[in-house]
Amino acid sequence: MCTDAIDHGHGPGRRALLVTGAAAALTLGTMSFASAAEGSQSTRTLTGTLPPGAPDFVYLPVEVPAGVREIHVAYTYEKATVPAGTQNNALDIGLFDERGTDLGGRGFRGWSGGARTEFFVRADDATPGYVPGPVRAGTWHIALGPYTVAPDGLPYSVTVTLTHGAQGRTPHPSYPPERARGRGRAWYRGDCHIHSWYSDGRRTPAEIGALARAAGLDFINTSDHNTHSAHAHWADVAGDDLLVLLGEEITTRNGHVVALGTDPGTFVDWRYRARDNRFGKYADQVRRAGGLVVPAHPHATCIGCGWKFGFGEADAVEVWNGPYTPDDEVSLADWDNTLVAYARTGRHSGGGWIPAMGNSDAHRDPDRIGGPQTVVLADDLTRTAIQEGLRAGRSYVAESRDVALTFGAAGGRGRAAGIGERLRVPSDAPVTVTLEASGVPGCTLHLVTDAGTLVTSAALPASGSGSVTWRTTPSYAAYVRAEIRHPATVPGLPGALAAFTNPVFLGP
DSSP, X not given: OEEEEEEOTTSSOTTOEEEOSTTOEEEOOOEEOOOOOTTOEEEEEEEEEEOTTOOSEEEEEEXXXXXXXXXXXXXXXXXXXXXXXOOOOEEEXXXXXXXXXXXXXXXXXXXXXXXXSEEXXXXXXXXXXXXXXXXXXXXXXXXXXXXXXXXXXXXXXXXXXXXXXXXXXXXXXXXXXXXXXXXXXXXXXXXXXXXXXXXXXXXXXXXXXXXXXXXXXXXXXXXXXXXXXXXXXXXXXXXXXXXXXXXXXXXXXXXXXXXXXXXXXOOOOOOOOGGGTOHHHHHHHHHHTTOEEEEESTTOOSTTTSOOSOSTTOSOEEEXXXXXXXXXXXXXXXXXXXXXXXXXXXXXXXXXXXXXXXXXXXXXXXXXXXXXXXXXXXXXXXXXXXXXXXXXXXXEEESSTTOEEEEEEEOSTTOEXXXXXXXXXXXXXXXEEEXXXXXXXXXXXXXXXXXXXXXXXXXXXXXXXXXXXXXXXXXXXXXXXXXXXXXXXXXXXXXXXXXXXXXXXXXX
């Protein structure tokens, strides 16, 4: 084994290159390796300090010779003593192969964010989050992501070890089927935002599948952060009773978005901000790959989590994320405002109204898969049918499998419309709106319109079942949607949601 230490001191170094614009990045000095005998290992270490205001991505070039069996990378960084209210150091990591680091990810080989301190890549295997495949000669790049940098800088150390020798055989990926045994046109329950150990989750796909079945789910969507490496590991989890859709949580510095139900093996790049005007290109990529674009937790308060790209590209929006919290209440109100704008103009910035959904964003115990879950009316339990139902807004969100509801409007010569539909009757025509619910003891039922909440029931009995009926006209209410809420815990503030629906629109 040979070991060298390369120290760039407390800055990026003379050889660093600062690139401005959409792909702002810092490129460090190259780490070079020579060919070596089969079975031997070569190790290099680079240390340095990234300054405050460092670019979003810092690339360390690694010259990989021919005859390498495995690349192993380990890294550390130091936390600092910072004043209250100041962000401490956080450093993510990933890998690109000899095909380069250009946006689009042609050379992408994996990303673990801050979830792991080391990883390896071989032809026949790789650390979860990384993609197995040939280790070809050329310039590889370790990608460092200084998520936050303390005022005194971010000291780091990266160690690369190459194992020389013959490569193994890359496994042929097997993907889950695009259909399960459904019930024809029916209501199907799903959770489309779940993390496994292929990013920063702690559960295996098998464990997630078991929990999804226990939660009464019919479908799930994989959504590991910034990697598609899990796609080939879900085939054994899917079955006649569980449809597994494949996707990614595209985790940018200006918000997160779920790519829902993309083609197997689809990778979507995340290395841009709203100011770079690149998101539309990658939203188009998601749709070309057969997926839906779903901004996630748009008002979350964590660094980089709040959604800054606007909703013009959204096919749906994740209004409820995990246990119900104040930021979900803000997301609900913000989404309702888009319905008001659509009802007034007949369009929003993307051309139609944006359906809402809810997901667990579960990572580890005690995160509850299926809490909440989106219940969608679909023609069958297939990828295409589920996506069509979500895109059309024929869905509601419930806190668990115990909660069920029916909601719709009727009026004028037997016409009726359900969730996500329009009841086309004259503006002055009488309309009857009905909400029935079960599994929500002690909760109250609410009917919400473009004028606000106009109907609130008494608290439901211990049986958890109840209903409300309301009569109106389209001229008075352009849309009606339903909410089911738990009792308030803070005076003057609404109780947490137990369920809510997409709207029924009223009028010509």
